[in-house]
Amino acid sequence: MRKTRLARALAGLVLAPAVSLAAAQSATSVPATPATPDGAADALDTIVVRGEAVYRDRSDAPATLAYDLEYFQQFEPLTVGDMLKRVPSVAFLSDVLEYDGVRLRGLDPGYTQILINGERVPGGGFDRSFFVDRIPAELVERIEIVRSASADRSGDAIAGSLNIVLREGRSLDGGYLRFGALHYADGQTEPLLGAVWGGQALGGDLLVGVNTQGRRNPKDKYSRRYAAPGEALDNSEVQTDVRSGEDHAFNAAYDVELGPGRLGIDLFYVSTDRLQDEDSLEYIAGIENDANLSVVNDNDLDIRTDNWSASLEYDWAMAGGDTRVRLAWSGFDDRQFELEDEYEYRRDANPFPEDDRYTGDRTYTEIDDRELSLDLRHTRPVGEAQLRFGATYTRKSRETSITTDRNRITIPNAPTPRPTIPGTFGPYLPLPGGLNTIDETRIEPYVRLDGDAGAFEWEAGLRYQRTQTDIDDRTVAAPLRRSEQRHGELLPSAHLRWNLDGDQRINLSLARTMRRPGFDQITPALLLAELGDNDLLGNPDLRPETAWGLDLGWERRLGKRGVIGVNAFYRDVRDLIEIANTGVEGDEGPGTFVLQPRNAGDGQVWGVELDLSTPLTVFGMEHTGVFLNYSWLDSEIRDLFGTRRFNSQSGNVLNVGFVQSLPTPQMSFGVTYRRQGSAYGRIIGEEVRTSYGADLEAFVEKRFGEHWTVRLTGSNLLNASKDEVFDKFVTVQDQMDRSHDEFEIERETGGRVYQMVVRYEF
Template sequence: MKKNVLAASLSRALAGALLVAALPAVAQSTVATPDGGDGRRGEATQLEAIEVKGEIVYRDRTADTAPVLSYDLEYFQQFEPLTVGDMLKRVPSVAFLSDVLEYDGVRLRGLDPGYTQILINGKRVPGAGFDRSFFVDRIPAELVERIEIIRSASADRSGDAIAGSLNIVLRDGYSLDGGYLRAGALSYSDDEIEPLVGAVWGGEALGGNLLLGANAQGRRNPKQKYSWRYDAPGGGLDNTERQTDVRSGEDYSFNADYSVPVGQGQFGLRAFFVRTDRMQEEFSTEYSAGVETDQNIETLNANDLDIRTDNWAVDMDYSLPMAGGETRIRLGQAGIDDEQFEFEDEYEYLRDANPFPEDDRFTGDRTYTDIRDREISFELRHERDVAGKELRFGVEVVDKERETSILADRNRITIPNAPAPRPAVPGEFGPYLPVDGGLGTIEERRIEPFVRLNGEAGAFEWETGLRYQHTDLDVTDLTVDPADSKSSKDYGILLPSLHLRWNLDDDQRLIASFARTLRRPNFDQVTPALLLAELGDNDLLGNPDLEPERAWGLDLGWERRLGRRGVVGVNLFYRDISDLIEIANTGVEGDEGEGTWVLQPRNTGDGQVWGAEFDLSTPLTAFGMENTGVFFNYSWLDSEIEDSFGTRKFNDQSDYVFNVGFIQDLVELDASFGLTYRKQGEAWGRIIGEEVRTSYNGDLEAFVEKRFGEAWTLRLTGSNLLDASKDEVFDKFNTLEDQVLRDHDEYEVETEKGGRLYQLVLRYSF
């Protein structure tokens, strides 16, 4: 109680003081080393000390021939993002279909997270999701040097990027000379306070350049949900549900980077570790006929999920002059350990013949999930000049092993309509047993040779390349019949790419890109398990013979420099995707009997994705307002795909996403302030058994900052200031025929609200 009163007093005092003066970022000057956009280090550059500067940072214009947008940490830092997810919500074409104030699975160009490749320092990292996606809210923003949006694939990067790639480049030993300390607190809508502390140092040490960073922060997201359930659209109200959902925990992270000359070459060693401890606590009450009294309670449900996730990576490389060029050898290992324990206790009051609270029933579910994923990678590449052109070739080898263990148990007790003593609740649980498809191993071996050639002719620059990705996949599922428990699949795909850049003058250029990419099947789609009543009343059977989805992509862009620091750009994109993985009917009757079927994912049909992206980042110097920076991006997104019921967009693709904001630097006051507003359009998705429409209100953020001398910065930020909601409408069906005929099993409307979040952060640079 005391900490809440103290925090509220501090917030009011700070707001009063700073609103008189106001903010820009701790402009920590960094010098990025040249790395070709793949996260690898280049030659040593002069280190710059960290100091507090009143300078607005804008989007960078990269030298890549391929279309790449680059955003330094300082572009985001005024708004004190906690995670990479918080950063990405301000860049073009990034949408999220998460809960309110959650930014985990990136939907680049609005597509499912499995279509977006997440790289850290230019290399893939394993994620816990079955769709191979990596949750970007696992990486604290303080580890990051910059974020690159790679709109079209190049031959020297993995081609698993139909929507594009996001490269998270972590700070390295060349980023800074000095360090900073960071401390603060976060205040949530339920009056709880969470701390945050961090420290980073970089400079010359041990004969080379060393960077060390550590960060710890509390996280919390209290939400309220409300649902109305009907028997059909426009039908009678069956029940309502009130739910509280509180997610709280801590993030701990550490990163290190060391580079030192060895012989004629340069040796580098990098490592990072991130631990997420999180508890999700949900409690809900359902009422019959919308009458919210004790006598009308239908169910009480408590659902808690305890999560501990460790992400880590260790990477070393050695670069040296060789054979008239430069050769680089890299060896790395990355992993994720995701451990979750979930329980759900539900009390049902079955009062058909008896008044409350007789004829009760208790159902208890316990689920333990343990996912262990390891990737060992080796890369050999060589770069050299050939007839005035840059040639880069090499091979990357990846060995992946993923072990999944999902164990569950259910305990159900019907409490008889009898006087006490009643059976003990929750009663005795039996042994944990694997769920169907929940115990097994996936082994994946990739060999990916590549070649890339860059050149220029007058005002034209070009890049062309070819990558061959060969994959051997072995699946072991210990929950099925031993005769079907092991399966193997191998495939190889050629991925050509071509990028052209026409420098119209010193300030503007045109870019055209053409590339082939792919998306691999989800892990749970290639296991041969049969899941009963997984899609409505229909069963779902896995398919180990699935091929990856393939796409041809085209990007056309124009970019212009505005003055000394501003940039404006327009990009048009198109993807033609074949071998889409969609659910098909096997024709076998389902476990629930007539009208239900065994369904299976198969490579059926094609789809197209297209859109337009606009971004602007510039000071208003032309209007005599050099200390005012404006930011705006808008993406219009569309697609077409055909499923069992007809034509639709790709599932859950938003119609649009845009961000707009400004930062005002008050030079004489050593202060700054700013606002940013974000909105994404409605999304709609359809699978067998369920259709859902999702919409979000706009999200407003603000900050105010005061700088003290050359070393101190105090910043207050506010997020979700409009108390935005997420609204969903569900159409639910039992069978395929019911869905075609629109014969609803249930029609549900749900709204979810979070609350405002305030941060107070003090930084000291040295």
């Protein structure tokens, strides 16, 4: 008894920092029923939590961490972005309560490759990035963090890859219903509803899932602006930003034995309908009354986005090995309408503008992206090793249309807070660079050899990525309208695993990866006053960025279910794309310039990642699970103004927490705590320092019999803020001389969110 009390006291000391910080999660699930010998589907699992803590998986793939859905499930994440905020080295620069562009190892989303079922999908970003908050969490079977590249996957992954594995027909034998609601800080409530069924049907294994959920994010922003640091307050801005909408999703997977092999069909569709409503009031000298009201702004953005993918895959034995053919067709459709009405009032303390005036902008954005891919792969034994070779062909076509019109008139003695909207709009004309067709063809042969020798397992491979990009920009002069890019890169990779014993191992990975230029960087269009008062000219001659990367990690099992790991990484990035001064005078006259992206130099990225997930069985607390991951991140790059980190890279990311299961009353509860370090970004015309408040989440769950689970989750319980400090400049010389055009401090908050969810298993 004394030993037990001592063990629990020691465990309390271990848990105390986690609880005081407000700690992280784990999850629990129904243990899976083993598959039958003939390959029948597993029994329903990972659906209703049963009071057993679940921990991060120990993946056999090189340089890979795997997290199943049940790892995240108890905190009821809405989207993949909401799931990823709990894993090592993942940061976000999004607004409060938004998790869209993944910054793996703190780097820009374009450095991270997002895969669905191991394959690329088109994204809406000009840098080919994919917003992960488009995918509901309920569709996901597991998430894999691939720290270093292998030859049989695309090498567009300088920071690494995130592979989102969707549920398949063989993963379930049964189904469940999920329904509930989310309550937000502004008093509004949004519903959620989902259903999944998997089992044997139509002669094979079938899975069908549907999900619909209301989305809302009410935020408040407050800004203070000065002519320069240390000077008197020039004006303040009070802003509300409410983002509301709905997500609808469907996925299906079907596997069947056909002829000498197995046929797989996968369908995936997500539709997002969203309205972003921003309203703001600006006041002279921060005196917030009608007499000092200087600007009224109404900015609405209506978004409709559809992501979809369909694939056929056939595997069969051939020529002494296994052959796979995969054909995929995916698309991204984006429709946006932005409305911005701004009223400016002439005040004695602020004589600009010369008279009261109204400015209205209307912008239509249409993007249609289609991607066809064909992958042929053959795997066969070669002596004691295994050889895999093949090729991937990808054809992308992207149509972009961005048209706008501005209506500006003066209104002497306009009433406050706003007059009736005057004027008419049209015709709508394309923005520079906003009307184009992009065709991209990629051919990527690869070869990979795997083997093992006692305690050592190894992999070596080579991939060649050949890309041809053709842009037809219809907003520039005819001689410059068409531009072409052709480049090829050899991307070798190697992995070594040393199994020290049955519990611990060392992983070493070396790989060359790349990042292709963004579409907006290679268009020949000239964008006026894009960076401060400086113009920005695209550069069709840009080369891809490339990087040699090294990962060295140690991992150890802790008991039967725990695991701890430490990984150090380094990236040497070459041909960095940075903004350079062409020396040509800009459209705004003397002191301004035409700027252009160029392959201007090199940079380095490095860091250390710690990952711990374990029950406290050693302390006699087998129903208590703790979780911690911490990433220390750093980098160096040189630009026009000196050295800095890669733009907006957070210095660290911390997740910590616990889950406590109570088997007898069939209950569990837990807490997670997340903290992301501050970040700094610098481009020509603007510098921004961003810091983030801590994110605290908690849940409590009650199970009723074998089929029902009720779970209450609270998110953002500390009402975390995002704080930004902006230094703004007109010209390059002003930025060098620290002669400010404006200095701004902004704070954004979103409020607490409460979620009640009921699950029924059948």
